[in-house]
Amino acid sequence: MGCALLIPFTFGLPPVQGLLMLLGIFCGGIYGGSISGILIRTPGTPSAAAATLLDGYPLSQKGMAGKAIGMSTIASFCGGTTGAIIMTFLSPQIAKIGLKFGPPEFCALAVFGLGMIITISGRSILKGIISAIFGLMITTIGFDPLSGVPRFTFGSQNLLGGVTFVPALIGLFGYAQVFRNIEKILVLPPVKSKVENILPKFREIRSTLKTIFKSALMGTFIGSIPGTGCDVAAFITYGEAKRSSKHPEKFGTGILEGVAAPEAGNNAATGGAMIPMLTLGIPGDAVTAVLLGALTIHGLQPGPLLFRDHLDIIYPIFAGMIMAQFILLIVGLSGARVFARLINVDRRILTPIIFFLCVVGSYAMRFSFFDVGLSLIIGIIAYFMEYYGYPVSPILLALILGPMAEQNLRRSLIISHGDPLIFFTRPISTAFITLAVIVIITSYYRIKRAAEREAHRISIDRERDEKNEETEI
Amino acid sequence: MSAGFPAKDIILICPWSAGGSTDTISRTLVKNAKKYFGVNVNVVNKTGGMGAIGMGAVATARPDGYTVGMITFQLSTYRLMGLAKLSYRDFSLIQLVNQSPAAISVAADSKWKTLKQVMDYPKKNPGIVTVGHSGAGGAWHLAIASIATQNNVQFNYVPFDGAAPTRTALIGGHIDVATTGIDEMLQLYKAGKVWILAVNNLVRHPLFPEVPTIEEAGFPNPHPILDWRGLAAPKGVPKDRMEVLIKGFKKCFDDPEFRKLAKELGLPLVYKDPKGFEEFLKGMEETLEPALKSVGLLKPME
Numbered sequence: 165m166g167c168a169l170l171i172p173f174t175f176g177l178p179p180v181q182g183l184l185m186l187l188g189i190f191c192g193g194i195y196g197g198s199i200s201g202i203l204i205r206t207p208g209t210p211s212a213a214a215a216t217l218l219d220g221y222p223l224s225q226k227g228m229a230g231k232a233i234g235m236s237t238i239a240s241f242c243g244g245t246t247g248a249i250i251m252t253f254l255s256p257q258i259a260k261i262g263l264k265f266g267p268p269e270f271c272a273l274a275v276f277g278l279g280m281i282i283t284i285s286g287r288s289i290l291k292g293i294i295s296a297i298f299g300l301m302i303t304t305i306g307f308d309p310l311s312g313v314p315r316f317t318f319g320s321q322n323l324l325g326g327v328t329f330v331p332a333l334i335g336l337f338g339y340a341q342v343f344r345n346i347e348k349i350l351v352l353p354p355v356k357s358k359v360e361n362i363l364p365k366f367r368e369i370r371s372t373l374k375t376i377f378k379s380a381l382m383g384t385f386i387g388s389i390p391g392t393g394c395d396v397a398a399f400i401t402y403g404e405a406k407r408s409s410k411h412p413e414k415f416g417t418g419i420l421e422g423v424a425a426p427e428a429g430n431n432a433a434t435g436g437a438m439i440p441m442l443t444l445g446i447p448g449d450a451v452t453a454v455l456l457g458a459l460t461i462h463g464l465q466p467g468p469l470l471f472r473d474h475l476d477i478i479y480p481i482f483a484g485m486i487m488a489q490f491i492l493l494i495v496g497l498s499g500a501r502v503f504a505r506l507i508n509v510d511r512r513i514l515t516p517i518i519f520f521l522c523v524v525g526s527y528a529m530r531f532s533f534f535d536v537g538l539s540l541i542i543g544i545i546a547y548f549m550e551y552y553g554y555p556v557s558p559i560l561l562a563l564i565l566g567p568m569a570e571q572n573l574r575r576s577l578i579i580s581h582g583d584p585l586i587f588f589t590r591p592i593s594t595a596f597i598t599l600a601v602i603v604i605i606t607s608y609y610r611i612k613r614a615a616e617r618e619a620h621r622i623s624i625d626r627e628r629d630e631k632n633e634e635t636e637i
Numbered sequence: 638m639s640a641g642f643p644a645k646d647i648i649l650i651c652p653w654s655a656g657g658s659t660d661t662i663s664r665t666l667v668k669n670a671k672k673y674f675g676v677n678v679n680v681v682n683k684t685g686g687m688g689a690i691g692m693g694a695v696a697t698a699r700p701d702g703y704t705v706g707m708i709t710f711q712l713s714t715y716r717l718m719g720l721a722k723l724s725y726r727d728f729s730l731i732q733l734v735n736q737s738p739a740a741i742s743v744a745a746d747s748k749w750k751t752l753k754q755v756m757d758y759p760k761k762n763p764g765i766v767t768v769g770h771s772g773a774g775g776a777w778h779l780a781i782a783s784i785a786t787q788n789n790v791q792f793n794y795v796p797f798d799g800a801a802p803t804r805t806a807l808i809g810g811h812i813d814v815a816t817t818g819i820d821e822m823l824q825l826y827k828a829g830k831v832w833i834l835a836v837n838n839l840v841r842h843p844l845f846p847e848v849p850t851i852e853e854a855g856f857p858n859p860h861p862i863l864d865w866r867g868l869a870a871p872k873g874v875p876k877d878r879m880e881v882l883i884k885g886f887k888k889c890f891d892d893p894e895f896r897k898l899a900k901e902l903g904l905p906l907v908y909k910d911p912k913g914f915e916e917f918l919k920g921m922e923e924t925l926e927p928a929l930k931s932v933g934l935l936k937p938m939e
Contacts (some may be wrong), residue, residue, distance in 0.1 A: 263805065
């Protein structure tokens, strides 16, 4: 959104400066969105930070907001730099892989991504799946580009475009958080953030390095597939980090790896998303679509010829992407102390401010009061869902991947004349479906076993406590 | 000049999002507006509802001349497809800005080199050739569908969500043929990645002089479906103010900077005054009705 708002300001600037400004906003926005995600459980950037808050917010509730921001800064820096370097040296090669993705591959990728529901469901996988199905149902609202028919709009023009992302996000996280704050405004003592503890210790960073670099590579690749961006990268890397972790049960309770993985993934995806945009003129995600427009405004047509005719633009873009990561590191680490203090502000003051920002945010996206009402309704639903233990993150994942899965499923079947074998006769799509099945099954068992272990330990502890009590008596 | 109009900045509502081509055109068009109006014209993006929200906002704005808007091809289909009660009749038209014809393209390594080969193949193998387009009921879907119906050809249509994924699918080899705006293929065409079989228009395109028209390719089509963009104000703007708007935007339209950008984008600028614009839109609805009917999307609203 930042990019879209600031495009007009870049009009007067020379092309390179204007583009670099937008690139800076792009990278900075993906990183910065996580700060509000960590502190107030409301992602500042649509979608990209929604996976970060799963562990970031519990961390800040434990008084470790500074550490969480520090970790997210370092992971963002590592991820972003990896993505930018890969973009600089391998763009044309990676773009070729991206082209191999047709409708069946996109559908298989979306199914693979939806498999992550298992890992972000929290305590009850069944409730997570119910949430996800609710999300998938929401995505069917609106004009259907495949059949040309409006679905579930009840004749409302406002619903023709479907439930858009920003109001949904503000409702699911922002408003829901406001309501929860109101509920316990006088009951809970305020969280004291330990401000002295800003930087994660070297030991802690080292233990997450493997996660960071794996996530960075995955993020770059996911970003480079046309049509999938930072949001998908964040969820898939989070899911993978949890699945392959030695202690999956700790994810969601506030651990640093849970912040590091999605942050490295989504920042790496910024570099990845630039690849198809620059080499083929195909936007990798919504923000690069705006960048594409900016290039055209400056009289440059992105595409294969850009690399031949405009190296004077391409090289500064590469250099700028890498520079942006360093600036982000400096700003993030020096600001973490200030940001972390925000959590110490009295809830009675903070809550109305968040509420106000939610109203402004949902209105400003398209100057629409309908969106304000819509996000408020979604907020109320989300509040009660969480109250009864239904996690809201699967809804978000469904909103991101639902249309991709549905449209490409139907598109594939149109191409194959209704023959479902199309998904299994093509190597990439077969690979993703197999992976999806493996990931779903292994994460299910790993998480279940970890939960059982946890339950077992608790019961042993309890027995021991009881025995101790007996002996004391 | 009408007495005291405009006394403050004018708002131009763009119904599509920032960074898109309609937005780019709007912003470049009014870049030097201050020279011609004495005030700025500010672009505001009011998106959603497939453009119906923004265009609806123009139609219902206060008719004082300070709110105008871009109207685009979709306005010709809302009423016919039963999506919204909105048509060109709800506006005071200012001018037509551009008309874009469809390009019928194949990948550079396709086995087909002419439109005739593509059209002949399905006659023996109906429904095998996959044709990608940028959305059901959109200009490019209807353009190819009407040509196919006129010539009794059966294609397997694969709708995508916009031109970008359609292009990707074409050069990735996932579809056989793609219909898009011809300007949307400029880069890939110049780079030799796609081969354009024909342009669906009565005349050739200046940036693609070697691409034959649909008639030259062997399939005469006297009423081609064209994508269009124009400017309009709400109904009821006082006559003298409309005069100012019409004259002012014509000057913006003739601005050399705007001309230059349009040329680079491969966007054929076509000016029509309010009367000519209205006739064009009337004709467009008449052409669209049978085309929509042939693909089963005709559900006219009262």
